[in-house]
Amino acid sequence: MDITMVKAEEELTFLLEEAVLRGKNAAERYPEQRFFGYLCSYYPEELILAAGLEPLRLLPGSDPANPAELPSYCCSLARGTLAEAKKGKSGLVGVGMAHTCDTMQCLDGIWSDRFGRENVLPIVPPVLLNAPGARRYYQREIEELSAKLLRLSEIKRSFSNEEALEWAWQVCTRARQLAAELDELRPRLPSPLVSALLRAGQLLPKERFIEALLTVLPLLHIKAGEDSGRYRVLVSGAVLETDSLFQMVEDLNGRVVADDTCTGYRHYAQNIVGGANDKIRVDEAPRDSRDSQSQNSMNSRESVLTQIVQRYVTMPPCPCRSQGLEKRLDYLEALALKRGVQGAILAIRKYCEPHAWDAVPLKERLEVRGIRTLILELEASEVGGQERTRLQAFLESLSN
Amino acid sequence: MAEEKKYRQFQVSKDLKRLMAKHYALGRYYRYWGRPLRRKLAWITSGAPVELLRAFKIYSVYPEQYGAICSTAKATEKLCQAAEAAGYSQDLCSYARSHIGSILRPDLAPMQGLPKPDLLVACNNICGTVLKWYEALAHLLKVPLLVLDTPYLPGEQTEHAQQYVLEQLQSMVAHLEALTGRKLDRQELKRQLTRSAEMTKLWREIRELAQAHPSPLNGPDLFIQMAPIVAIRGSQEGIDYYRKLKAETEERVRRSEGSILEEKIRLVWDNIAIWPKLFSFTKMFTERGACFVTDTYSGGWTAELAPGDPMESLAATYTEIFLNRSPEFRAQQMIQLIEAYGANGFVLHSNRSCKPYSLVQEVIRRRVMKKTGVPGLMVEADMADPRAYAEESVRTRVEAFLETLQA
Numbered sequence: 001m002d003i004t005m006v007k008a009e010e011e012l013t014f015l016l017e018e019a020v021l022r023g024k025n026a027a028e029r030y031p032e033q034r035f036f037g038y039l040c041s042y043y044p045e046e047l048i049l050a051a052g053l054e055p056l057r058l059l060p061g062s063d064p065a066n067p068a069e070l071p072s073y074c075c076s077l078a079r080g081t082l083a084e085a086k087k088g089k090s091g092l093v094g095v096g097m098a099h100t101c102d103t104m105q106c107l108d109g110i111w112s113d114r115f116g117r118e119n120v121l122p123i124v125p126p127v128l129l130n131a132p133g134a135r136r137y138y139q140r141e142i143e144e145l146s147a148k149l150l151r152l153s154e155i156k157r158s159f160s161n162e163e164a165l166e167w168a169w170q171v172c173t174r175a176r177q178l179a180a181e182l183d184e185l186r187p188r189l190p191s192p193l194v195s196a197l198l199r200a201g202q203l204l205p206k207e208r209f210i211e212a213l214l215t216v217l218p219l220l221h222i223k224a225g226e227d228s229g230r231y232r233v234l235v236s237g238a239v240l241e242t243d244s245l246f247q248m249v250e251d252l253n254g255r256v257v258a259d260d261t262c263t264g265y266r267h268y269a270q271n272i273v274g275g276a277n278d279k280i281r282v283d284e285a286p287r288d289s290r291d292s293q294s295q296n297s298m299n300s301r302e303s304v305l306t307q308i309v310q311r312y313v314t315m316p317p318c319p320c321r322s323q324g325l326e327k328r329l330d331y332l333e334a335l336a337l338k339r340g341v342q343g344a345i346l347a348i349r350k351y352c353e354p355h356a357w358d359a360v361p362l363k364e365r366l367e368v369r370g371i372r373t374l375i376l377e378l379e380a381s382e383v384g385g386q387e388r389t390r391l392q393a394f395l396e397s398l399s400n
Numbered sequence: 401m402a403e404e405k406k407y408r409q410f411q412v413s414k415d416l417k418r419l420m421a422k423h424y425a426l427g428r429y430y431r432y433w434g435r436p437l438r439r440k441l442a443w444i445t446s447g448a449p450v451e452l453l454r455a456f457k458i459y460s461v462y463p464e465q466y467g468a469i470c471s472t473a474k475a476t477e478k479l480c481q482a483a484e485a486a487g488y489s490q491d492l493c494s495y496a497r498s499h500i501g502s503i504l505r506p507d508l509a510p511m512q513g514l515p516k517p518d519l520l521v522a523c524n525n526i527c528g529t530v531l532k533w534y535e536a537l538a539h540l541l542k543v544p545l546l547v548l549d550t551p552y553l554p555g556e557q558t559e560h561a562q563q564y565v566l567e568q569l570q571s572m573v574a575h576l577e578a579l580t581g582r583k584l585d586r587q588e589l590k591r592q593l594t595r596s597a598e599m600t601k602l603w604r605e606i607r608e609l610a611q612a613h614p615s616p617l618n619g620p621d622l623f624i625q626m627a628p629i630v631a632i633r634g635s636q637e638g639i640d641y642y643r644k645l646k647a648e649t650e651e652r653v654r655r656s657e658g659s660i661l662e663e664k665i666r667l668v669w670d671n672i673a674i675w676p677k678l679f680s681f682t683k684m685f686t687e688r689g690a691c692f693v694t695d696t697y698s699g700g701w702t703a704e705l706a707p708g709d710p711m712e713s714l715a716a717t718y719t720e721i722f723l724n725r726s727p728e729f730r731a732q733q734m735i736q737l738i739e740a741y742g743a744n745g746f747v748l749h750s751n752r753s754c755k756p757y758s759l760v761q762e763v764i765r766r767r768v769m770k771k772t773g774v775p776g777l778m779v780e781a782d783m784a785d786p787r788a789y790a791e792e793s794v795r796t797r798v799e800a801f802l803e804t805l806q807a
């Protein structure tokens with residue numbers, strides 16, 4: 001094997017190990033970095049990076065968690081991440097969540113009660129992404145969050161925040177492009193491998209992830225076999241902190257050829273809704289300073305901020321954002337057809353309302369298109385014997 | 401019967417029954433006269449700006465209130481099962497599930513379900529659930545859905561959030577104009593807001609009378625008497641009714657007549673009522689002389705209209721409602737209630753159905769206890785689904801709590 005392939009194998013092992021660690025002790029393992037923990041893919045990672053911090057997606061630990069602040073009828077994502085945070089010693093500079101569902105809204109309040117409002121920085125994106133004024137509102141939220149992150153980070157540097165934002169935008173875009181390349185290979189690669197690599201990208205220092213994935217991708221192109229003849233399935237759902245479900249699909253002769261999970265490809269996907277032709281209306285741009293001196297820097301700032309807003313508004317919608325229910329159904333139907341799936345698995349975390357709501361019309365829509373659909377309710381991301389029986393029956397039914 | 405002896409009924413309540421029956425009966429007629437009169441029927445969430453709809457002569461009914469009706473009529477369980485059989489998870493809000501069940505199985509539903517709407521209007525200031533629920537309704541019924549997105553307020557109201565809500569309201573006006581074929585009559589909107597404000601003020605004043613010792617109102621009074629402020633807010637009939645209720649409540653205060661016969665303990669209630677067990681649950685308290693003198697739920701309809709022109713006022717008022725705010729804000733609200741009403745304790749209904757209301761309650765409980773020294777009890781149940789009520793464990797907890805308060 002040539003030296004680059006040896007290096008690629010090493011980097012692949014490294015990425016898979018990081019995925020398993022779920023960000024544990026990240027601050028100790030990367031002492032030169034300062035991490036900021038966040039929840040939800042609508043939290044603009046660019047802003048964290050631009051503030052001199054590293055975004056770290058918060059995931060639940062491996063043990064079942066029941067922190068006293070939350071009742072039992074709350075999703076295990078909220079319970080698990082809160083329990084981890086309460087252990088302390090995370091070494092995080094601060095945490096923040098993007099307002100998504102009712103549970104996240106409550107978690108923001110619980111965290112700020114415990115850790116202090118100044119260390120817990122929420123962002124409240126518009127729920128109706130295409131409502132009048134939504135982009136302008138989102139941009140203001142982003143600007144305010146950016147300022148708060150800078151205050152929290154207390155970073156001193158020789159270049160402006162606009163330049164930092166521009167750089168951060170490019171870093172995140174690069175990561176997304178590489179993730180897209182990986183996602184294209186998905187039908188020909190083992191499903192848990194892809195899922196782990198995509199998760200690693202939300203846990204590692206961003207540039208380190210890019211460096212590793214760049215090294216690994218040529219190897220993956222080689223490893224990617226012929227079309228496997230396995231059952232082709234789509235998986236849709238919220239956060240999956242392990243690859244357990246993907247592994248089981250693979251064990252049962254299936255392959256996840258399309259992924260719509262919060263911690264999977266949806267986290268990276270660009271410009272799906274609306275696409276590049278979805279022009280931002282001029283009247284949506286912020287009307288801030290009219291000072292001609294600052295006009296130049298204002299323009300660059302506006303353009304990077306509008307790009308950031310555009311990206312988050314046009315990424316594939318999750319059930320917590322709305323452009324009308326049909327938009328999400330259309331997107332998933334198109335994704336399923338494009339990847340030629342035979343079946344769809346809708347993984348719903350117990351007590352997760354938004355995903356449970358969408359599962360009903362989504363199953364209906366996909367089945368109309370001849371795609372069998374299984375709603376799989378899971379306590380967390382691990383699957384066990386019961387799920388195995390259901391999955392096996394489901395996958396076998398796809399050959400009929 | 402024993403319950404009635406310990407409990408004073410309001411005379412005016414018979415008018416309430418008539419009033420609400422008329423409200424639902426009128427809704428039914430829209431099928432016949434709605435079209436010729438160009439009057440539409442809407443299903444609307446409890447936190448949506450109904451004044452705007454009224455200005456367009458749209459008649460509104462509230463599926464959430466209907467959820468409570470189903471529950472007191474003991475229909476929730478079967479209706480929820482119907483929705484569950486159609487794929488809706490048992491963990492979804494039971495108002496939503498039972499309401500969807502009533503569409504799928506009108507034969508099992510009180511009044512055979514709500515009259516079919518011409519449009520749906522949802523505002524997410526109370527929860528994210530309503531957005532998903534109304535999306536499902538729009539999908540099922542193929543009728544237009546208008547949504548007002550009021551961003552959650554982790555701290556104070558921001559200018560950009562208010563501006564965003566205002567722009568959406570303006571666009572909602574355009575949609576309503578297109579849907580009804582009428583132009584917005586700004587004078588009429590002003591009149592609607594004035595009447596809403598008047599009714600809200602009456603409701604606030606009635607509730608404040610419960611600061612008296614003994615309290616003229618108990619939890620079930622508040623939950624039953626709130627029906628008009630939810631369903632017919634801004635109507636003249638609603639105003640007239642609350643005037644009568646206020647007079648009767650004042651009379652009770654003058655005569656030092658409590659809602660329960662021997663008031664010994666004064667409590668504040670948090671969260672939606674446990675509708676399927678409203679009386680049997682309260683009885684555990686009244687038996688020991690404990691009265692729920694005020695609550696955060698029916699108190700949700702006492703907010704004063706924010707200043708500004710009508711649209712600005714709507715934008716601010718509907719964004720600032722308490723369920724759209726931090727636990728810190730809500731704890732402060734609880735502390736104020738405890739102080740103003742001289743309460744010795746508070747009871748939080750941890751309501752499986754309503755996550756935004758419930759998931760922060762433990763944080764609130766601790767905060768309030770720390771600041772006031774007043775004890776708080778958490779009871780787990782569900783506002784509508786009787787399957788989530790564990791009678792024995794609730795009784796044990798309530799008894800132990802009341803004993804400490806009596807000691």
Ligand code: SF4
Binds near residue numbers: 075320351
């Ligand atoms: S979207 Fe679902 S899984 Fe995610 S935090 Fe909300 S309830 Fe939990």
Ligand code: SF4
Binds near residue numbers: 494
């Ligand atoms: S989740 Fe709560 S606020 Fe929302 S509709 Fe249900 S009961 Fe009402």
